[in-house]
Amino acid sequence: MCLADMLLCMRTTLDIDDDLLRRAKEVAARTRRPLRAVVEDALRASLSQTGKQVRTKRVRLLVSTQPPGLCPGVDLDSTAGLLDLMEQWNAPA
Numbered sequence: 001m002c003l004a005d006m007l008l009c010m011r012t013t014l015d016i017d018d019d020l021l022r023r024a025k026e027v028a029a030r031t032r033r034p035l036r037a038v039v040e041d042a043l044r045a046s047l048s049q050t051g052k053q054v055r056t057k058r059v060r061l062l063v064s065t066q067p068p069g070l071c072p073g074v075d076l077d078s079t080a081g082l083l084d085l086m087e088q089w090n091a092p093a
Helices: 003-008 018-031 035-050 079-090
Strands: none
Touching: 018 035
16 A cells, blocks of 8 residues: 555544444445445435535514513523523422
């Protein structure tokens, strides 16, 4: 193998879910292709879908200006604070 060939192919280690890897190996065995080829094809297919826009349904949000408004302690500018409050509200009694 020459240096030019090595530059065209990179080795990468990935942590893949066990069930997903098992299924990919089954596809490789069934189609008599290397696991590498199955993974590359799946990655290519996924990346080609990324550029396509999915048509979504428009959602109309209702906003109330009437009391009671926000609950005490809610700061819409603090994502961390909102997450903390949601965890408190969803905690088992």
